[in-house]
Amino acid sequence: MDQETVRTICYLARLQIDEDKAQKIESDLETIIEMIGGLQAFDTENIQPLYSPLEKTAFMHEDIENSDNQKEKFLQNAAASNEDYFLVPRVVE
Amino acid sequence: MSIQFKTIRELREMLDEKAISSEELTNETHKLAEDLKYLNCFVTMNKDASIEKSKLIDQADNNKSVLSGIPLAQKDLFCTEGLRTTCSSKILSNFIPPYTATAVLKLESAGSITIGKTNMDEFAMGSSNETSYFGNVHNPWKKGYVPGGSSGGSAAAVAAGIVPAATGTDTGGSIRQPAAHCGITGIKPTYGRVSRWGMIAFASSLDQAGPLARSAEDCAILLNEMSGYDSKDTTSLDIESTDLLHTINQPIKGLKIGIVKEFSLGDLDSEVQNRFEDSKKLYETLGAEFVEISLPNISASVPTYYSIAPAECSSNLSRFDGVRFGYRADNTGDLNDLYIKSRSEGFGDEVKRRILIGTYALSAGYYDAYYKKAQQVRRLIKNDFELAFETIDLIMTPTSPGTAFAFGSKGAQNPIELYLEDLFTISSNLAGLPAISIPHGKVNSMPAGLQLIGNFLREDQILNAAHIFQQNSAFHFDKPSMEEF
Numbered sequence: 028m029d030q031e032t033v034r035t036i037c038y039l040a041r042l043q044i045d046e047d048k049a050q051k052i053e054s055d056l057e058t059i060i061e062m063i064g065g066l067q068a069f070d071t072e073n074i075q076p077l078y079s080p081l082e083k084t085a086f087m088h089e090d091i092e093n094s095d096n097q098k099e100k101f102l103q104n105a106a107a108s109n110e111d112y113f114l115v116p117r118v119v120e
Numbered sequence: 121m122s123i124q125f126k127t128i129r130e131l132r133e134m135l136d137e138k139a140i141s142s143e144e145l146t147n148e149t150h151k152l153a154e155d156l157k158y159l160n161c162f163v164t165m166n167k168d169a170s171i172e173k174s175k176l177i178d179q180a181d182n183n184k185s186v187l188s189g190i191p192l193a194q195k196d197l198f199c200t201e202g203l204r205t206t207c208s209s210k211i212l213s214n215f216i217p218p219y220t221a222t223a224v225l226k227l228e229s230a231g232s233i234t235i236g237k238t239n240m241d242e243f244a245m246g247s248s249n250e251t252s253y254f255g256n257v258h259n260p261w262k263k264g265y266v267p268g269g270s271s272g273g274s275a276a277a278v279a280a281g282i283v284p285a286a287t288g289t290d291t292g293g294s295i296r297q298p299a300a301h302c303g304i305t306g307i308k309p310t311y312g313r314v315s316r317w318g319m320i321a322f323a324s325s326l327d328q329a330g331p332l333a334r335s336a337e338d339c340a341i342l343l344n345e346m347s348g349y350d351s352k353d354t355t356s357l358d359i360e361s362t363d364l365l366h367t368i369n370q371p372i373k374g375l376k377i378g379i380v381k382e383f384s385l386g387d388l389d390s391e392v393q394n395r396f397e398d399s400k401k402l403y404e405t406l407g408a409e410f411v412e413i414s415l416p417n418i419s420a421s422v423p424t425y426y427s428i429a430p431a432e433c434s435s436n437l438s439r440f441d442g443v444r445f446g447y448r449a450d451n452t453g454d455l456n457d458l459y460i461k462s463r464s465e466g467f468g469d470e471v472k473r474r475i476l477i478g479t480y481a482l483s484a485g486y487y488d489a490y491y492k493k494a495q496q497v498r499r500l501i502k503n504d505f506e507l508a509f510e511t512i513d514l515i516m517t518p519t520s521p522g523t524a525f526a527f528g529s530k531g532a533q534n535p536i537e538l539y540l541e542d543l544f545t546i547s548s549n550l551a552g553l554p555a556i557s558i559p560h561g562k563v564n565s566m567p568a569g570l571q572l573i574g575n576f577l578r579e580d581q582i583l584n585a586a587h588i589f590q591q592n593s594a595f596h597f598d599k600p601s602m603e604e605f
Contacts, residue, residue, distance in 0.1 A: 032480075033476075035483075036476050036479045036480050036483065037476065039479050039483060040434060040438075040463075040475050040476055040479040041438075041441070041456070041459040041460045041463050042460065042463055042464050042467070042472055042475060042476065043460050043461070043464040044464075044472070048469065052469075052472070052473060052476070055473055055534075055535050056473070056476060056477060056480070058534060058535065058536060059426060059473075059477055059535065059536065060477070060480065060490075062422070062423050062426065062536055063423045063426055063427045063477075063481070063490055063494070064423075065420075065423050066420060066423050066424060066427065066490075066493050066494055066497050067489070067493065069417060069420055069493075069496075069497050069500065071493060071496035071497060071500065074496040074499055074500060075496070075499060076492050076495030076496050076498070076499065077495050077496070077498045077499035077502055078325060078495055079311075079325045079355065079552075080311045080312075080325065080502065080550070080551055080552025080553075081311060081312050081355055081357070081552065083355075085354040086354065088351065097218060100218040101218055101444075103216070103218075104214075104215060104216060104218070104444065104445035104446070105443065105444055105445060106442060106443075106446075106447075106448035107448070113443050113444055115443055115455050115458060116452065116453070116454050116455050116457075116458055118454075118455055
């Protein structure tokens with residue numbers, strides 16, 4: 028886990044690590060990844076991954092409209108919004 | 121008449137006999153919460169709305185359900201309409217949900233009264249409640265000691281006798297471990313029994329909601345109400361509902377209990393071992409039989425969990441971007457800068473650490489080696505349980521390798537030290553199995569928990585075994601004095 032890898036992961040996760048904490052985070056990640064690496068010792072040949080303990084497929088339901096438009100209620104939690112939209116810094120010049 | 125430390129059953133009797141009104145009970149509960157504020161159990165109180173509801177309950181006809189007028193606390197990870205829900209994170213410190221989580225709605229529809237929202241590890245990531253943006257929760261048994269986590273505020277509020285029960289969630293032990301550290305009872309149900317709709321997701325294939333209470337019987341009362349199919353949650357199980365109270369008092373003669381040989385209990389603190397042996401003896405006198413079982417892949421539980429949970433967390437927490445809800449940083453440049461600054465200022469260190477591990481495990485070139493590999497090992501672990509349950513009814517382990525510890529004493533140098541707190545609890549999340557923790561005495565004057573893991577959807581069996589244990593012991597009656605606070 029070199030600094031470059033940590034920088035890439037941070038960017039992918041849209042996170043910035045404070046300078047004074049960078050070294051600690053790096054060594055923590057290294058330790059955890061090493062622990063997870065211990066899984067390589069387990070023989071999983073021909074074993075299907077278990078992504079959920081239920082292994083059920085999502086059910087289908089009729090496409091029936093059953094909720095009201097609650098736009099105002101949902102926009103209330105946004106840091107910036109107008110009557111119709113969430114507002115963000117300009118993306119297209 | 122004091123209401124502190126009362127069970128749901130006891131409060132129900134008081135209400136039915138008109139020894140207290142629902143309004144008085146609600147007011148008394150708020151007074152207790154205020155008097156014990158130093159424990160830091162609550163993030164947000166629901167004072168006005170709860171008193172308003174209690175008045176309506178008092179005015180309603182008799183023939184009330186068991187939870188009618190009973191005060192409960194909700195972990196601050198369940199969305200509650202109109203009531204701030206923070207997940208104990210700065211990034212949600214201003215979030216007012218537009219809807220209520222199904223599990224909470226079911227409890228409220230049964231007449232219970234939400235007193236407030238309890239403190240927790242930030243986004244449920246922690247085993248000590250030390251990662252909360254709103255500060256540490258004190259263990260009512262000892263000042264400056266952790267209550268366990270992540271449902272630490274819920275566990276402490278019940279242990280301190282403020283509320284008879286509270287909701288929690290359990291991704292790797294977050295109901296059972298704090299229940300154990302605080303000397304109360306807590307159950308993580310089978311994955312899919314309780315709807316996850318409205319629960320702020322940490323690791324979706326592991327998270328499950330459940331109750332913490334003063335007894336197994338009270339846990340059954342809450343779980344009866346919380347359970348049930350919910351079309352809003354695609355992982356909700358469409359099964360016939362069972363009354364968990366109906367079977368709770370059955371004799372347990374002939375019950376086969378498995379002891380996992382790979383857990384090497386001989387390596388634990390001798391007092392932890394002694395409590396375990398004492399509980400084993402009690403069960404034997406009650407007619408249970410013990411069988412040594414093997415779960416050959418169980419040693420992979422912790423690394424499997426710390427690959428899967430962070431991966432799911434990194435995906436789930438990508439929704440917190442400062443745009444639609446939650447904290448938004450000031451003085452941002454472009455949109456990307458807004459995301460980065462809002463997330464970096466909004467999340468705490470442990471949450472960032474787990475997002476980064478998860479992002480790494482899911483990134484190109486590492487997916488097969490870490491994430492897929494962990495999901496394959498997860499199947500091996502589940503297969504081990506399935507095989508074991510062909511010959512036994514339930515599995516018994518200590519809930520935690522030790523007891524509550526002092527703030528800051530674990531995990532500061534090496535995070536894995538704290539991750540090992542969940543050594544005995546994690547595997548039932550990976551396999552989706554129900555498990556309960558009940559108090560079974562003290563280790564170095566702090567409460568210790570006994571864990572019973574059941575087969576898929578066999579909450580009836582673990583609640584039955586836990587209740588019979590409590591009918592024949594008095595550990596669950598122990599109360600913290602809180603004199604040193």
